[in-house]
Amino acid sequence: MTRPIRIGLQLQPQQQPDYGVIRDTVLRAEDAGADIVFNWDHFYPLYGDPDGAHFECWTMLGAWAEQTERVEIGALVPGGAYRNPDLLADMARTVGRLILGIGSGWFERDYDEYGYEFGTKGSRLDLLAEYMPRIVNRLGKLNPQPTRHIPILIGGGGPKKTLPMVAKYADIWHSFGEMETHAEKSEILAQRCAEAGRRPEDIERSTSWPGAEAAPSYVELGITQFTVGVGGPDYDLTELREAIAWRDDNSAPPLTGLS
Secondary structure, three states, X not given: OOOOOEEEEEEEOEOOOOHHHHHHHHHHHHHHXXXXXXXXXXXXXXXXXXXXXXXXXXXXXXXXXXXXXXOEEEEOOOEHHHOOHHHHHXXXXXXXXXXXXXXXXXXXXXXXXXXXXXOOHHHHHHHHHHHHHHHHHHHHHOOOOOOOOOOEEEEOOOOOOHHHHHHHHOOXXXXXXXXXXXXXXXXXXXXXXXXXXXXXXXXXXXXXXXXXXXXXXXXXXXXXXXXXXXXXXXXXXXXXXXXXXXXXXXXXXXXXXXX
């Protein structure tokens, strides 16, 4: 394995009306040693009180960029069907220390309540395929240019539409499911990479934190980025700290004494 193991937190911005609690949780995650802090791109809570407190993700990411010093930040993942792709690229450049996540979206209430067309899963994926080259093109046109290459993270595992986009555009692939599913989709991704003229090992693999017992088996499959999800109102970081401790125990020490 050549990639370092990285641990992210998905801070789900729901069920907590006091933004100060969210702000402080981001700082606690950075201080604990997290590599990445994500939020999510929804407009309503996904569990608990469906009309509970909720904050918008991109406004929040701008604030996180100012309050943190080291962690990468991003949304896991923005819904492509309700984000103009050129504006999305511009926002990503402006935020700065960002992983640009993208997906087709799936939570129908987000669309209905905010006046976007929900369509079908296929139509949303087709729209995302149309948007991806526009995002890349806009990133190349912006003045000033991004201060670094902005990694693109694509979430999903559909073999016919999503994985070809991952093969063509993604720096990071966030997938879902049990190990058998990861192994199966990884083989398909390798085929799509061959068709796109890319090496599959150039794409970082990401998934939800499976626990310290199962994590080594996921690493054997090539997955090196793990994300712990935590929701409001309390934002308990116990599991995040456990994942960070596992990362530190299973990371090779840096080489020293070389000239």
